[in-house]
Amino acid sequence: xxxxxxxxxxxxxxxxxxxxxxxxxxxxxxxxxxxxxxxxxxxxxxxxxxxxxxxxxxxxxxxxxxxxxxxxxxxxxxxxxxxxxxxxxxxxxxxxxxxxxxxxxxxxxxxxxxxxxxxxxxxxxxxxxxxxxxxxxxxxxxxxxxxxxxxxxxxxxxxxxxxxxxxxxxxxxxxxxxxxxxxxxxxxxxxxxxxxxxxxxxxxxxxxxxxxxxxxxxxxxxxxxxxxxxxxxxxxxxxxxxxxxxxxxxxxxxxxxxxxxxxxxxxxxxxxxxxxxxxxxx
Numbered sequence: 642x643x644x645x646x647x648x649x650x651x652x653x654x655x656x657x658x659x660x661x662x663x664x665x666x667x668x669x670x671x672x673x674x675x676x677x678x679x680x681x682x683x684x685x686x687x688x689x690x691x692x693x694x695x696x697x698x699x700x701x702x703x704x705x706x707x708x709x710x711x712x713x714x715x716x717x718x719x720x721x722x723x724x725x726x727x728x729x730x731x732x733x734x735x736x737x738x739x740x741x742x743x744x745x746x747x748x749x750x751x752x753x754x755x756x757x758x759x760x761x762x763x764x765x766x767x768x769x770x771x772x773x774x775x776x777x778x779x780x781x782x783x784x785x786x787x788x789x790x791x792x793x794x795x796x797x798x799x800x801x802x803x804x805x806x807x808x809x810x811x812x813x814x815x816x817x818x819x820x821x822x823x824x825x826x827x828x829x830x831x832x833x834x835x836x837x838x839x840x841x842x843x844x845x846x847x848x849x850x851x852x853x854x855x856x857x858x859x860x861x862x863x864x865x866x867x868x869x870x871x872x873x874x875x876x877x878x879x880x881x882x883x884x885x886x887x888x889x890x891x892x893x894x895x896x897x898x899x900x901x902x903x904x905x906x907x908x909x910x911x912x913x914x915x916x917x918x919x920x921x922x923x
Contacts, residue, residue, distance in 0.1 A: 658885065703727055703786070706739065712763035713737070713748055721791035724748065726783040737785040742771070743778050751781065814850035817921055822851050825920035826867040832913060839864060839875035840883040841892075841910040845917035848891045857881050892918065 654661045709720045716737070718724065724739070732738045732751040740747050740761055749761035749771065761771040773779050829842055843860045846852040852860045857877045864875050887899040892914040897907045 704783075705789075708748060712765045712768040713750075715764035716750075717790075718748065718764075718788055723789040723791075724785045725787035725789070727786045728783040730784040732781050732784050739782040739785065741778075741780045741782055742773075746782075747771075748785070751784075811850060813922070817849065817851050821921060822846070822863070823867050825917060826864055828920050829913065829917050830864075830868045830871050832916065833871070833873060836873040836876055837879050837883060838873075838910060838913055840880040840888070841913035842917045843875075843880060844888070844892055845914040845921070848893075849918065849921055851921065855884070 650661070703725055705723050705725050708718055708722045708724055711719060713719075718737070724737075726739050734752045736751045738749060738751045738761070740749060740751075742761075747761065749763055752760050752762055754760065759773040761773065763770065826842070833839055833842065839860075842864075843852065843857065846860065847854050852863070857875075857880055861875045861877050861880075864871075868874075883901055885901055887894060887896045888901055888910075892911070895907075895911060895914075897903055900907050900910075902910060
């Protein structure tokens with residue numbers, strides 16, 4: 642990919658509300674896998690450099706280490722992940738740390754109890770907490786600041802199921818007649834009390850593929866043709882502004898905590914979308 646192509650890609654991602662960052666700063670990547678299980682010998686003598694976005698780095702030294710084991714699975718750290726460790730950072734209760742105990746390394750949660758005793762706690766009930774005794778040769782190398790997940794490979798059968806589901810949905814959409822669409826718009830119109838609520842109607846229709854995704858002009862024209870006397874007709878720019886956060890997704894993926902409206906207004910939009918779907922496929 643050329644520099645110009647990369648710039649164009651970043652600009653497009655930014656338009657979609659994402660925050661692309663260039664991996665332009667090198668930090669050490671140790672080839673030894675740190676166990677998320679019982680401590681094992683540290684053998685990370687070999688090291689290579691890996692690139693990371695400078696925006697995600699601190700002023701203190703940092704390094705990357707790969708992970709193996711399942712003792713931290715309850716906080717989402719599993720075999721194949723890579724963690725970014727802030728070197729020599731002071732750990733606080735609840736921090737995930739890279740610890741060295743009697744010549745062995747482990748990744749655990751740090752905590753100091755009411756009596757001042759320090760513990761390393763796994764996030765998997767199959768493992769026991771480790772009490773840091775003064776007799777131990779123990780050291781906290783640093784605290785985990787980032788987790789880089791190993792990219793999964795999706796099974797072929799799962800991909801085929803998704804394709805078949807999409808094809809089935811397309812066939813069903815083709816079976817929704819224009820007469821049914823016009824009927825549904827007329828029926829839902831009295832429930833729309835402000836112009837922006839037409840977005841919920843659009844989203845339901847887009848989910849069922851009876852309007853083209855992101856073609857707000859087409860949708861507005863359909864509504865105006867069907868209910869021209871409606872007091873609150875849709876305006877393209879107004880409804881397009883709602884296509885953000887979870888509202889940019891199919892209705893069944895809407896979440897109030899990640900929507901452009903909350904509370905009663907969110908419920909109003911959701912009810913409109915669900916009712917429109919019911920009218921279209923009834």
